[in-house]
Amino acid sequence: RRAAFAQLKNEVPVTRDGQRVTVMVNAGLRDDLAALDLTGADGIGLFRTEFQFLVSATLPQREAQRRLYKDVLDAAGDRPVVFRTVDIGGDKALPYLNHDEEGDEENPAMGWRALRLALDRDGLMKAQARALIEAAAGRTLNVMFPMVSEPWEFDEARALFEAQRSWLSARGKKLPIEIRYGAMLEVPALAEVLDVLLPEIDFLSIGTNDLTQFLFAADRAHPKLALRYDWLSPSILRFIRRVVEQADAAGVPVTVCGEMGGRPLEAMALIGLGIRRLSITPAAVGPIKAMVRSLDHQGVRALVTTLLAEPRTPMRDALTAWAAERSI
Ligand code: PEP
Numbered sequence: 001r002r003a004a005f006a007q008l009k010n011e012v013p014v015t016r017d018g019q020r021v022t023v024m025v026n027a028g029l030r031d032d033l034a035a036l037d038l039t040g041a042d043g044i045g046l047f048r049t050e051f052q053f054l055v056s057a058t059l060p061q062r063e064a065q066r067r068l069y070k071d072v073l074d075a076a077g078d079r080p081v082v083f084r085t086v087d088i089g090g091d092k093a094l095p096y097l098n099h100d101e102e103g104d105e106e107n108p109a110m111g112w113r114a115l116r117l118a119l120d121r122d123g124l125m126k127a128q129a130r131a132l133i134e135a136a137a138g139r140t141l142n143v144m145f146p147m148v149s150e151p152w153e154f155d156e157a158r159a160l161f162e163a164q165r166s167w168l169s170a171r172g173k174k175l176p177i178e179i180r181y182g183a184m185l186e187v188p189a190l191a192e193v194l195d196v197l198l199p200e201i202d203f204l205s206i207g208t209n210d211l212t213q214f215l216f217a218a219d220r221a222h223p224k225l226a227l228r229y230d231w232l233s234p235s236i237l238r239f240i241r242r243v244v245e246q247a248d249a250a251g252v253p254v255t256v257c258g259e260m261g262g263r264p265l266e267a268m269a270l271i272g273l274g275i276r277r278l279s280i281t282p283a284a285v286g287p288i289k290a291m292v293r294s295l296d297h298q299g300v301r302a303l304v305t306t307l308l309a310e311p312r313t314p315m316r317d318a319l320t321a322w323a324a325e326r327s328i
């Protein structure tokens with residue numbers, strides 16, 4: 001089976017009825033870049049920039065950041081890369097940063113992390129913005145911000161990047177052709193103000209790992225909760241459907257970049273909800289391409305609509321049975 005998946009690297013992920021699904025990979029270090037060619041993925045839909053910070057004993061200098069980002073863009077070539085600004089703090093504390101000024105956190109996942117920390121201590125994000133803009137000179141730069149909870153946080157982060165672009169421009173530096181800005185949707189509150197956010201952003205990416213933990217108030221790393229809440233629950237599926245409908249209406253592309261999208265049955269349900277872009281762990285690209293290529297897109301859309309109208313239906317069983325009948 002593994003060999004069969006490897007052979008899929010040159011096959012395009014398109015459903016039997018012609019719906020193209022964009023399948024990208026999640027990455028974070030130079031070592032991950034080989035996965036692009038090995039899997040034949042459509043790009044890097046989530047580059048977790050904090051990995052470079054987490055594996056380093058000291059704060060990575062701007063030049064080291066720029067070199068990494070340029071290597072990533074070179075490896076990707078014509079394929080798009082989405083850089084996520086650092087998602088540190090909380091449980092991803094850095095030894096060389098002083099996180100302790102607010103004292104220990106009782107709920108680090110909901111704490112002073114990601115964009116919250118980055119906007120309060122903006123020196124780090126300014127350096128990262130400079131490194132990204134310089135690395136992407138002459139190309140398109142896609143940046144997205146983690147843990148956006150209210151639209152103003154996105155606005156401030158983008159303004160910080162734009163100020164760096166102006167600064168570099170004033171010094172005659174070569175700039176990216178275009179900077180596209182996106183938000184991660186992983187804090188449920190943001191979904192209630194999508195109408196405010198959507199006109200501001202170029203793309204949206206749903207982080208189902210954090211989204212699920214916040215939607216169910218269930219720690220994503222807690223072993224006793226691991227099997228309790230299903231990604232195929234009507235709560236999650238309905239939530240995502242609403243987001244997709246709003247984003248589609250606004251013409252904003254939406255990707256799912258959490259682990260959910262790397263599991264064939266879950267990915268099938270996501271396609272049924274209208275998701276057409278996935279960013280997943282590289283090992284899942286083969287299985288997901290195989291699933292997509294055996295799928296009838298209209299059929300799964302109709303199925304998911306029927307199932308969500310009857311939310312007491314055990315979703316996983318129903319989706320499994322439907323897929324088995326069709327040898328998906
Ligand atoms: C997510 O939360 O779903 C996500 C993709 O980001 P991370 O797993 O890095 O928190």
Ligand code: MG
Nearest residue numbers: 186207209210
């Ligand atoms: Mg997350």
